[in-house]
Amino acid sequence: MHLTFHKTPWFLGARVTGDLDLSTAGEFKEKVDSEIRKTGLLNLILNLKGVGFIDSTGIAAILGRYKNVSALGGKMVLIDVPERISAMLDLAGMGSLIPRFRDLEEALAAMGLGEKMGEKTGEVRPVD
Amino acid sequence: MTNRLFLKFPAKAENVQVARVAVATFAASGEFTLGDVEDIKIAVQEAVSNAVLHAYGNGTGEVEVEATLDGRGDLTVIVRDNGKGIDDLKRAREPGFSTLEEHMGLGFSFMEAFMDSLWVESSPGRGTTVRMLKKRCP
Numbered sequence: 001m002h003l004t005f006h007k008t009p010w011f012l013g014a015r016v017t018g019d020l021d022l023s024t025a026g027e028f029k030e031k032v033d034s035e036i037r038k039t040g041l042l043n044l045i046l047n048l049k050g051v052g053f054i055d056s057t058g059i060a061a062i063l064g065r066y067k068n069v070s071a072l073g074g075k076m077v078l079i080d081v082p083e084r085i086s087a088m089l090d091l092a093g094m095g096s097l098i099p100r101f102r103d104l105e106e107a108l109a110a111m112g113l114g115e116k117m118g119e120k121t122g123e124v125r126p127v128d
Numbered sequence: 129m130t131n132r133l134f135l136k137f138p139a140k141a142e143n144v145q146v147a148r149v150a151v152a153t154f155a156a157s158g159e160f161t162l163g164d165v166e167d168i169k170i171a172v173q174e175a176v177s178n179a180v181l182h183a184y185g186n187g188t189g190e191v192e193v194e195a196t197l198d199g200r201g202d203l204t205v206i207v208r209d210n211g212k213g214i215d216d217l218k219r220a221r222e223p224g225f226s227t228l229e230e231h232m233g234l235g236f237s238f239m240e241a242f243m244d245s246l247w248v249e250s251s252p253g254r255g256t257t258v259r260m261l262k263k264r265c266p
Contacts, residue, residue: 023144
């Protein structure tokens with residue numbers, strides 16, 4: 001599992017690649033929580049495109065981050081979710097809980113952040 | 129043609145991936161689609177994770193995984209531990225039941241969803257055996 005963060009004034013982007021499972025979920029939790037603490041950013045956009053394998057422990061870790069961010073008053077969404085992982089999230093009963101979007105642009109528009117990003121940078125930069 | 133794979137390893141988190149990849153590779157030698165192999169991978173991951181997380185508490189113990197491809201081409205996977213067993217199996221199999229924090233209690237639901245049949249036997253103090261069947265693609 002590899003995590004890369006992308007910071008903007010309005011949200012924290014995180015891209016996960018590799019396996020998000022029993023052996024890596026702890027590291028995932030720790031790194032995301034610490035980045036949220038460090039940056040003070042409450043809106044989290046999690047890119048799952050590069051996740052090759054996920055299990056129930058990995059799904060629970062995603063849900064745990066969602067609960068943390070929500071408790072702090074922030075929003076969390078998922079983008080670029082592979083079909084198989086999407087089906088597992090549905091099976092886990094998370095169908096409507098954590099919003100899923102096709103890409104960053106869609107997510108920003110839905111979070112009301114699209115215009116802000118445009119104002120500041122003139123373009124929407126990819127989450128990496 | 130029948131074939132059999134047998135693995136025995138300490139109940140450690142880092143061995144779960146080894147077990148799922150080994151069984152998936154074994155299954156791929158049979159007549160399963162790529163999707164089936166992914167299903168098998170998840171089911172094995174969940175069954176072995178349960179053994180690693182629950183069977184031995186803070187102590188140590190071993191997990192056995194036995195995969196068999198039978199004459200019909202169906203795959204049976206047995207995951208066995210000699211740990212503390214499950215007190216209330218009915219409750220443990222309910223979706224959303226977990227004794228651990230930040231876990232969702234989805235292991236058995238995933239095993240059921242991704243395999244064709246699931247049997248679980250457990251008695252307190254004598255361990256747990258999970259048996260799962262995946263039928264070859266028709």
